[in-house]
Amino acid sequence: MSDEAAQQAARRDTIDFHYISKYDLKALMHKRTEREWQDEWAGCFQLQKWATNSTKILQHIQNPSTILKIGKDQRTKILGLYWSYEDDQLMYTIADFISLNKFTKRTIMSDIAQIFDPLGLLGPCIILGKILLQSLWSLKLDWDESLPATIDNQWRQLxxxxxxxxxxxxxxxxxxxxxxxxxxxGFADASLQAYGACPYIRSLSSSGEIQVRLLTAKSRVSPLKSLTIPRLELCGALLLAQLVDRVKNSMTFTFDAIFLWCDSTVSLAWIRASPSTLQVFVQNRVAQIQRLTQLNQWHHVRTADNPADFLSRGILPRALLDCTVWWNGPQWLSQPKDQWPYSAATFEGELPEAKDLSDTPRYLITISQKDDFAKEIQTLERSHALPRHSKLLSLNPFLDDEGILRVGGRLSQSNFSFDVKHPILLSSKHHLTKLLFRHEHLRLFHAGQQQLLYSIRQRYWPLAGRNLAKQTVHSCIKCYRCKPLQPSPIMATHLELVSDLSKDAFIAAFRRFVARRGKPSNVYSDNRTNCVGANSELRELSQFLKSQEHSLQDSISNIGVNWHFVPALSPHFGGIWEAGVKWAKRHLTRIIGSVKLTFEEYCTILAEVEAILNSRPITPMSSDPNDLSALTPSHFLIGQQATSLPDPDLRDISTSRLSRYQLMQQCQQHFWSRWTREFLSELQLRTKWKTQQAALQVGSLIVLKDDHSHPLQWKLGRIVLLHPGSDGIARVATIKTSSGTVKRSFAKFCVLPIEVES
Known part of the structure; x- marks a missing residue:
């Protein structure tokens, strides 16, 4: 037997059948009448029966008795499929199922096994049965046990x-x-239930006619072990690569071009990345895909145009009959290439599953949440509302696609990242949460309580997180000397810069305070002789106040002020003013850093920082809907709201390009940007309106969120109109501001906490 004949036999012979498909009828008849006849007789492969859709070939058969007599409406069986030779079409024969009153796992498996589909053309229908069967295995039902009602109804319909x-x-x-x-x-897609791939043949004739036909398909149910959607999409892409490779190897011709389509930007980014930079699961699959395919063959397709979506989600048989997208691909594929829709969707941000990341944190978070929020998770999995006494009710929690409990919050429509809008819920009592706080505290070079909590809340939302942040800072030996406390929301701040810690300098600073703010009737100050954990500056100030106690009292008494020193070894008595100074000091030390400032420059920055701290809105000035002003600490100091001069935005300019005056402007703007973000993040927690009700009212005073606002410019407004949605819940409001009327979603403003819940 010749080599070519041997290859033909190996490729097309299956036990007792030999299949040939040729475009050139003359060449086929020539080969059958000469060389291949001789090869098959020599190898004892004597053909006994013939079946073809060409009458011309039958005329050249030497033994007419071997020709199958097929009637006009009859069909012959080819590898489990039925073939109608007259119209050259494949058909399926599915016998009527036996009528049963009770369905079990055994009967479902028996019915599914009767459907023979070697090419996978019925994959969208068969995958529905496989998904139901997998769900039965996960329920651990016995072979002859009755099915749950929902599964029973789905199987009866299918x-x-x-x-x-x-x-x-x-x-x-x-x-x-x-x-x-x-x-x-080739197209690939995946869902939480299944993933699949389906290649199509697109042919262009000499007359310009374009034809697209489904070639084959393959689908698999998703593993019982929970995987993320991007990982499942990658499994679908690998299945497509393997299927396309088998198609190429089984064909005797080569394709002019190969296009592989996927609707997952994450999977495409993985495929184009170096496998060595990815985690093991992703790394192995990406390496196989890159070995079987070329990177320039992969393209993005919209989900609505992806026929593999039917393999991942399933479709009922009646709908499959007329599903042109499944049989002929998306409509644009039958058009010239210049008319194809171009999808520029690419993955932006940090690539998931990078090698420096791991699934361990997600796994530990899942365990932590199941330990602390088991009842809440079970309630949400059943799509039920949390009870009124739940400690998570104020956070409006929900379960994401990975089953992780997240904060619903009130920032869902903001421009922040997903982790900031919906942080992961954690219990402060769990050991994992404590480890996260310690790790973040060290990563931020022993940051203070407020900065630590703010950094943690960029991804997580620990219950009672402020207390845990305080414990973390206090338990750190290196940070024991720095214990900043949160200032009271109604406290006003006054900052003064002195040249040294002498009595005269202190008296001069106090007289400047009196000249600007008025004479106080009582003054309270610290009186610590020794404070474990205080830094050198605070120790020096404590020693100064102690040594000058009597002389200061004499000097102050001359102007009619009663001076009070807190008891010795009782620093918490002065927490209110220490917190105010440290609130500003912590931000200043991180913003100014090692920049050397003159006395005049430092005084300017302190004055502007003081104005920023005293500009935060507390409550409306009145209930008049036309009054857009809010009460601030500045009203207690100067009788009006603090203002600032307009300056250009210098936050993103290198300090080497700035003048001394611009450097002070940049420090002020950085302080404003950082402090306002932390201030607005405090409004994430719901202190009331924990149940669904009309929380907002017309006439409420609000603060508009604006990342580009200038220092001291709080954009205030009054709600003049609410816009309910289709569900009757208002999520958009028309707001009257000093510059006109705007329409904003609720996530873009914060209501001042002024109302008292009745």
């Missing part, structure tokens, strides 16, 4: 429609005649 597939006729020939260009297009 079983009733399966015989409809008998009227389905699929053209066996998947391309044009007189082909000019032949392309292979």
């Amino acid at each position: 079983r009733q429609e399966l015989p409809v597939l008998n009227i389905l006729k699929i053209p066996r020939f998947v391309s044009n005649t007189s082909i000019v260009k032949l392309e292979l297009h």
